[in-house]
Amino acid sequence: MVRKKSKKRKVNIYRVIILTIIVLGVIMSGVTLGVVGGALKNMPNLDASSLGEYAITSIIYDKDGEYVGKLHGTENRIEVKLENISPHMIDAVVAIEDQRFFKHHGVDLYRIAGAFVANLKSGRIVQGGSTITQQLVGYAMLDRSEKTYTRKLQEAIIAIKVDNDYSKEEILEFYLNHVYFGHGAYGIEAAANTYFGKSAKDLTLAESAMLAGVIQNPYKHSPILHPEAAKKRRAVVLNALVEYGKLTQEEADQLKDTPIELNTQTNKNNKQQVNNKYQSFIDHVVEEAINKLKLEDNEGKLYTEGYRIYTTLDQKIQSKMEEVYNNPENFPAGTRNEIIQSAMVVLDPHTGEIKALIGGRNQEGKRSFNRATQALRQPGSAFKPIAVYGPALEKGYSPATVIDDYPEVYQLSSGTKTFRNYDNRYRGLISMRTAIQYSVNVAAVKMLQEIGVSEGFKFAENLGISSLVASGSANDLGLSLALGGLTKGVTPLELTAAYGAFANQGVYVEPFVINKIEDRNGNVIYEHKTQKRVVMSEETAYLMTSMLQTVVEQGTGTRARLSDRPVAGKTGTTSDTKDVWFVGYTPELVAAVWLGYDEPRTMSGVVGGGANAGPIWKKVMETAHEGLPSSQFKRPSNIVSMAVDYKSGLLPSELTPQEFIVTELFHKDFVPKETSNVWVEAQICPMTGQLYTNNCPTPPTTGVFLKRPQPWSNEGLPKEFQNAVPEDAHLEVPSQYCTLHGSSASPVNLIGEAIMHEDSNIIKGAKLTWAWSEANANTVYHIYRSTEPGFIPNAGNRIARDQEITSNTFIDDTIEPGKKYYYRVIAVDKLSGIQSPASNEITIPNEKQQTDRALKPPKLQAKAITVDNRIQIHLTWSKPHPQGDFTYYVFRSEEPGFQPNVNNQIGTENIIKSPSYIDTDIEPGKTYHYLVVAHDINLNRQSPLSNQVTVKIPASE
Numbered sequence: 001m002v003r004k005k006s007k008k009r010k011v012n013i014y015r016v017i018i019l020t021i022i023v024l025g026v027i028m029s030g031v032t033l034g035v036v037g038g039a040l041k042n043m044p045n046l047d048a049s050s051l052g053e054y055a056i057t058s059i060i061y062d063k064d065g066e067y068v069g070k071l072h073g074t075e076n077r078i079e080v081k082l083e084n085i086s087p088h089m090i091d092a093v094v095a096i097e098d099q100r101f102f103k104h105h106g107v108d109l110y111r112i113a114g115a116f117v118a119n120l121k122s123g124r125i126v127q128g129g130s131t132i133t134q135q136l137v138g139y140a141m142l143d144r145s146e147k148t149y150t151r152k153l154q155e156a157i158i159a160i161k162v163d164n165d166y167s168k169e170e171i172l173e174f175y176l177n178h179v180y181f182g183h184g185a186y187g188i189e190a191a192a193n194t195y196f197g198k199s200a201k202d203l204t205l206a207e208s209a210m211l212a213g214v215i216q217n218p219y220k221h222s223p224i225l226h227p228e229a230a231k232k233r234r235a236v237v238l239n240a241l242v243e244y245g246k247l248t249q250e251e252a253d254q255l256k257d258t259p260i261e262l263n264t265q266t267n268k269n270n271k272q273q274v275n276n277k278y279q280s281f282i283d284h285v286v287e288e289a290i291n292k293l294k295l296e297d298n299e300g301k302l303y304t305e306g307y308r309i310y311t312t313l314d315q316k317i318q319s320k321m322e323e324v325y326n327n328p329e330n331f332p333a334g335t336r337n338e339i340i341q342s343a344m345v346v347l348d349p350h351t352g353e354i355k356a357l358i359g360g361r362n363q364e365g366k367r368s369f370n371r372a373t374q375a376l377r378q379p380g381s382a383f384k385p386i387a388v389y390g391p392a393l394e395k396g397y398s399p400a401t402v403i404d405d406y407p408e409v410y411q412l413s414s415g416t417k418t419f420r421n422y423d424n425r426y427r428g429l430i431s432m433r434t435a436i437q438y439s440v441n442v443a444a445v446k447m448l449q450e451i452g453v454s455e456g457f458k459f460a461e462n463l464g465i466s467s468l469v470a471s472g473s474a475n476d477l478g479l480s481l482a483l484g485g486l487t488k489g490v491t492p493l494e495l496t497a498a499y500g501a502f503a504n505q506g507v508y509v510e511p512f513v514i515n516k517i518e519d520r521n522g523n524v525i526y527e528h529k530t531q532k533r534v535v536m537s538e539e540t541a542y543l544m545t546s547m548l549q550t551v552v553e554q555g556t557g558t559r560a561r562l563s564d565r566p567v568a569g570k571t572g573t574t575s576d577t578k579d580v581w582f583v584g585y586t587p588e589l590v591a592a593v594w595l596g597y598d599e600p601r602t603m604s605g606v607v608g609g610g611a612n613a614g615p616i617w618k619k620v621m622e623t624a625h626e627g628l629p630s631s632q633f634k635r636p637s638n639i640v641s642m643a644v645d646y647k648s649g650l651l652p653s654e655l656t657p658q659e660f661i662v663t664e665l666f667h668k669d670f671v672p673k674e675t676s677n678v679w680v681e682a683q684i685c686p687m688t689g690q691l692y693t694n695n696c697p698t699p700p701t702t703g704v705f706l707k708r709p710q711p712w713s714n715e716g717l718p719k720e721f722q723n724a725v726p727e728d729a730h731l732e733v734p735s736q737y738c739t740l741h742g743s744s745a746s747p748v749n750l751i752g753e754a755i756m757h758e759d760s761n762i763i764k765g766a767k768l769t770w771a772w773s774e775a776n777a778n779t780v781y782h783i784y785r786s787t788e789p790g791f792i793p794n795a796g797n798r799i800a801r802d803q804e805i806t807s808n809t810f811i812d813d814t815i816e817p818g819k820k821y822y823y824r825v826i827a828v829d830k831l832s833g834i835q836s837p838a839s840n841e842i843t844i845p846n847e848k849q850q851t852d853r854a855l856k857p858p859k860l861q862a863k864a865i866t867v868d869n870r871i872q873i874h875l876t877w878s879k880p881h882p883q884g885d886f887t888y889y890v891f892r893s894e895e896p897g898f899q900p901n902v903n904n905q906i907g908t909e910n911i912i913k914s915p916s917y918i919d920t921d922i923e924p925g926k927t928y929h930y931l932v933v934a935h936d937i938n939l940n941r942q943s944p945l946s947n948q949v950t951v952k953i954p955a956s957e
Helices: 013-027 033-041 048-052 087-097 109-122 132-141 149-165 168-178 188-196 205-214 227-244 249-256 279-292 315-325 380-394 432-437 441-451 453-462 479-483 492-503 538-554 609-624
Strands: 058-061 067-071 308-311 341-347 354-358 402-405 409-412 415-418 428-431 507-509 514-518 524-527 532-534 568-573 580-585 590-596 639-645 661-667 679-684 701-706 748-756 763-771 779-786 809-812 822-829 860-867 870-877 886-893 916-919 927-936 949-952
Touching (some): 087 132, 087 227, 132 149, 132 168, 205 227, 205 249, 279 308, 279 354, 315 341, 315 609, 341 492, 380 441, 380 453, 380 492, 380 538, 380 568, 380 580, 380 609, 432 441, 432 538, 441 479, 492 507, 492 538, 492 590, 538 568, 538 639, 568 609, 580 609, 590 609, 763 822, 860 949, 886 916
Antiparallel strands (some): 058 067, 341 354, 341 590, 409 415, 679 701, 763 809, 779 822, 870 916, 886 927, 927 949
16 A cells, blocks of 8 residues: 655644634534534544555355355455556546545535535535545544544544645545445456456546546446446536536537446456356345345445355355356357357245356356346246236136137237237137147237236236336236236346245245345344245146146146156247246246347247257256255145036036047136037038038938137238138038038029119119028128129128128118129028028129029040050030039949948049049959039039949959
8 A cells, every 4th residue: 555655744633633623613513512522532543554454355155154255355456556547537536526635634614514504404414525535534444334423523633634644646546546436346446447347547538437426326326237327427527527627518518428338357467356156146145235234325345344144055056057057058059249148046936045046148257237137038928827827817717718719909009919829820719728838829818808907917016026017108007918028027036936936835935145144243234034925826826837837748848847856837938039938946946047138139040948948947957956855746625626628618518529528627616617518519411511401412410510609700800810720620610501412502593673763763772682591590691792793702892791681681772873783692690600602693783693594414424544554534524504604523432323422522632614534543343433413603503413324444464
């Protein structure tokens, strides 16, 4: 340290005391003489040599009391001569802390007077008038936390003596080597190294201004932890430099806009740098210690008071975590200039103890941004258990609750929104268990809408998610909450603790990292007290655990399975792959893994929660569970299992197909009592597999089909969803009546007549009439109109949408004069949603369609021909009528006199429009019999069956 230098003038100590008392006459007006006397009586040793005495390092221990690391004390102070400190730094400190430093004698009466007025007004000390010299005395010789007039008097007396014994340059050197700059950096050299990776002599003006601003409150003005606050404080320093005459206002304003560019990489020339091997964990210990000891305004004490901090760290788990994170093969490739970052937390869900924590890859052994506790990232589908399925279970829904996985258009405040599934599959009616197993977005959104967004929001808040936004133009009270699309995001630590409540039978335990803190004398000054609360029933927690076990055993999280114990968990991948997660737990521990770029952007390649985060989770958790006995998740007594219909979640009915009867878990108070009603019987034409009509020649077969509670339709969906079809659509009742046999399969004989104005030849409307023999009490009719012939009925050309048309007559009075209109009609069963094919097309005015034109049976002929040593049978037949457009159905059997049906129809790979067909699927030695039926496309009717022809194929020689 700088040695004391002799000065020309000598001041008698008693003269110093007298001068101080005079000063106090200004400072302490109204204060009793007893305070002055007490201050003089208890005056510490005036020997200023204590200015070179520094602090005691604090030690950190793990859960077993073993040494882990130390918080930098003297080891992080690098002594530096004043001539090796940037003049910018000296100017900045003097400007902001003590502009009259070179004019006063250790105490500044002008500043004291200003502070005295402010303190008098408040009735307590709220503003200091301390000079740089007084601050130095406070740092080195007095208790800075004591804010009394007695202490201020002592500080002033000692400051005058220090000013008498040392030069201003020496005092500045003492001060800049002594003052605390945050993040364990004592003195300006350590601070320059910590924040900018350089020496104090190389600091720029902008950097000097920032560091000078940090001195007032290193925690609140930290550019690492609070960059915006640091930038505002720097602006204050720059204004002070203008006032001090070192800058023009224009120069200061330009520097205010300069971004704070930190370089927190370790300075290789800093031989006093202390590296803690578990830096992320220790960073969080520091944050918690500051909070528990209320050191936000005096963070430096944590590094100087010799505390003994006993933590929850499990070094075995932490070491494995560090090993995994140091191996780049465990992570997807980043870009040439940036790696994909990651963070992980492991904690005990029953106690809240954080067992291990890592805040990033390539940590440099010094306090820095901790992604595990400070990074707010989008959780994606990992949020579904918290915001959707957890609250749903708590409201009485079950893993068997059925959700229709089919897109839907939602009206939001920002416009319309249609949510998509990540795999572009839409599974139809699925259980809640399946929805979470395959991370089905559409189902999650529908369930959140059903239970209410506010319910999901409150449930998440109760699970310790503190970053949710409840109001403002951008908030989390929307359907995107279901998919983890949050305004701010969530930290890995909070997400881990939230899942811990599922693992802990519905009890949330506040996570913590410090068990106790002792002072340098061994006295316990802080001891952790568990903070916990019941956030859901134990039944809800168990049902969620069961569903999340399915995710790991059979769903998106299979790569996180452990061989010797059960695992429940959930993957999370945002839609643009900016964030991927796996959060999972066993009966003993819960952990979360996050991956992504620091500046959120899409990760290229195949990156996902299951593919990347899951394996990392597994590697660490295998080690974490070594030596722990394998156990099962505790099943509450109120949980029962029973058989249900998978497609309804209700009790199976007589019609429920066996393959859709499943065994599911329920809270006994919410077991289903109703019988499933989603299966119906329908009569089917055995030849076509379509709905049976009165014209089908063979007796019908009866099939069991799925009847959806709400028929699916792509009507109104955005263009990219127009081809979306639920995967269980093939289970539904056929949508068409038999087109092979049924002249009554669609409304027929559609005719129309113009309705004229009484006093003119102008058409004012059109009257439509039709016939349909399949009509019943549930039949309604949809009318379609176009100005183009040959149109296809769709939602866009349907008219009279607000009317329920049950008769076979309709008047269209919405036509425009001079336009020609074309019409078609479709019959609909309003209960089942089954629709008939469209009717014939007519135009207005028009005459009745000639439906009495008889069709003759096709005259069929067959001939066997050998082509390239293979036998083919060439079939030809006559048209049933010279006019009209026809398609043809060809049937083949090895039995004579057979009845045509869908099972013996051939040539189905293409529509047969010409009166010929070549059958190439021929085997030697067999006899084939053929029939043909013609179908009139325009009039929607069929011909009689053709004659049957027989071809005998000779056996191979």
